[in-house]
Amino acid sequence: xxxxxxxxxxxxxxxxxxPVAHAADATGSTLKDFFTSALDYSPALKAAEERWHAxxxxxxxxxxxxxxxxxxxxxxSKNSYQQGIQPTxxxxxxxxxxxxxxxxxxxxxxxxxQQAYLQGSQSEAEYYAQLAQTLTVIADxxxxxxxxxxxxxxxxxxxxxxTNQVNQIQQMYKLQLTKITDLYRAQAQLAAVQTERISAExxxxxxxxxLEANSGLHAGGLRRLPAQIEFSPIQGSLEEWLDxxxxxxxxxxxxxxxxxxxxxxxxxxxxxxxxxxxxxAQRQTTDLGxxxxxxxxxxxxxxxxxxxxxLFAGGSNRAQVREAENNRNVAEDQMKQTSLDVFDRAxxxxxxxxxxxxxxxxxxxxxxxxxxxxxxxxxxxxxxxxTSVDVxxxxxxxxxxxxxxxxxxYDYLRYKLILQREAGTLTAKDMLEVSDLLNAPPLR
Numbered sequence: 001x002x003x004x005x006x007x008x009x010x011x012x013x014x015x016x017x018x019p020v021a022h023a024a025d026a027t028g029s030t031l032k033d034f035f036t037s038a039l040d041y042s043p044a045l046k047a048a049e050e051r052w053h054a055x056x057x058x059x060x061x062x063x064x065x066x067x068x069x070x071x072x073x074x075x076x077s078k079n080s081y082q083q084g085i086q087p088t089x090x091x092x093x094x095x096x097x098x099x100x101x102x103x104x105x106x107x108x109x110x111x112x113x114q115q116a117y118l119q120g121s122q123s124e125a126e127y128y129a130q131l132a133q134t135l136t137v138i139a140d141x142x143x144x145x146x147x148x149x150x151x152x153x154x155x156x157x158x159x160x161x162x163t164n165q166v167n168q169i170q171q172m173y174k175l176q177l178t179k180i181t182d183l184y185r186a187q188a189q190l191a192a193v194q195t196e197r198i199s200a201e202x203x204x205x206x207x208x209x210x211l212e213a214n215s216g217l218h219a220g221g222l223r224r225l226p227a228q229i230e231f232s233p234i235q236g237s238l239e240e241w242l243d244x245x246x247x248x249x250x251x252x253x254x255x256x257x258x259x260x261x262x263x264x265x266x267x268x269x270x271x272x273x274x275x276x277x278x279x280x281a282q283r284q285t286t287d288l289g290x291x292x293x294x295x296x297x298x299x300x301x302x303x304x305x306x307x308x309x310x311l312f313a314g315g316s317n318r319a320q321v322r323e324a325e326n327n328r329n330v331a332e333d334q335m336k337q338t339s340l341d342v343f344d345r346a347x348x349x350x351x352x353x354x355x356x357x358x359x360x361x362x363x364x365x366x367x368x369x370x371x372x373x374x375x376x377x378x379x380x381x382x383x384x385x386x387t388s389v390d391v392x393x394x395x396x397x398x399x400x401x402x403x404x405x406x407x408x409x410y411d412y413l414r415y416k417l418i419l420q421r422e423a424g425t426l427t428a429k430d431m432l433e434v435s436d437l438l439n440a441p442p443l444r
Contacts, residue, residue, distance in 0.1 A: 058120070
């Protein structure tokens with residue numbers, strides 16, 4: 001199964017096919033445009049990537065501590081020596097040494113390396129969790145902007161239809177065919193639609209600004225859902241999706257690695273009580289003796305094993321162990337909280353998706369019924385069997401049903417992506433399928 005870890009390769013291909021320049025006037029239209037831009041633009045994603053790189057450097061450092069260490073020393077000096085009444089002797093001194101040491105036993109270094117590998121795995125999981133978060137935020141921002149555009153378009157249509165209806169009522173009032181109260185109510189409803197349009201326009205500006213802030217691209221003519229579209233229902237029970245989250249969610253995986261690394265820290269701190277054993281090989285060349293007294297050049301070789309055993313450090317080692325144990329408990333609690341949060345988000349998203357399937361169907365039926373109701377009210381008004389207020393109410397209900405359907409469709413897509421993200425099954429293919437669904441031309 002293609003897991004989230006393969007996302008960068010797929011999107012690298014997208015970047016090579018359709019690169020997005022981060023110029024001040026760069027614009028995007030398809031969801032794929034904003035995905036590819038966000039991969040290079042997102043500061044949060046870049047920070048996660050740098051933390052991953054930093055963890056790789058820590059692994060190299062930890063491994064290096066266990067490899068042979070070679071040190072070279074050299075000193076050149078000018079010396080003056082006098083003993084009693086003897087004349088002063090001046091000489092040039094030279095001292096060269098080459099030392100190789102190899103760790104044979106160092107518990108702190110051994111567990112430090114294990115800790116570095118665990119922290120590296122944690123950083124990797126955190127990167128992919130941030131990658132999924134970044135892409136779903138982009139999708140959410142894009143869908144929110146689309147909904148705001150559709151809402152504004154619907155309100156504009158409602159405003160036009162309501163204005164025509166109010167003009168008709170005004171003409172009828174002049175001919176004394178309707179009451180003044182009906183005209184006032186019609187004008188009040190028109191004012192309400194105008195007020196709603198101001199709010200919708202503000203929501204559109206905010207949503208587009210949010211999309212730009214998350215992706216680095218201006219929102220151009222956004223692609224949208226076709227008028228007629230069918231959504232395939234999700235498969236699996238809630239328990240199955242929660243099991244997937246437990247097994248695949250990158251945040252849970254990262255918290256598990258963090259707990260294991262915290263256990264290694266405790267072991268490392270306890271290693272301060274253990275002996276250290278090093279193999280040492282040294283070669284030295286010098287012509288200086290005790291207190292820099294000139295001597296004939298001597299060459300010496302040394303091979304040995306150094307053994308050191310800590311006895312007392314003023315209680316600092318014990319304090320470090322206690323600190324590590326407390327931090328381990330914190331990591332365990334954070335792991336539990338992360339799991340609870342992931343399961344809660346997955347559970348909410350699952351119920352939203354399942355209810356969304358029924359909600360879309362119900363909204364479609366309601367929208368169709370409201371169209372029939374409005375047409376019937378218009379005909380009834382022409383025949384004098386209903387009032388103008390009834391027509392305006394039917395008109396309002398028709399456009400409200402249309403906007404409810406749009407809201408249900410976008411919510412379904414949004415929560416389905418969130419469910420896949422929390423389950424850890426979100427793939428590049430899933431993201432591109434959503435982008436491909438949005439293939440209708442822009443409104444403007």
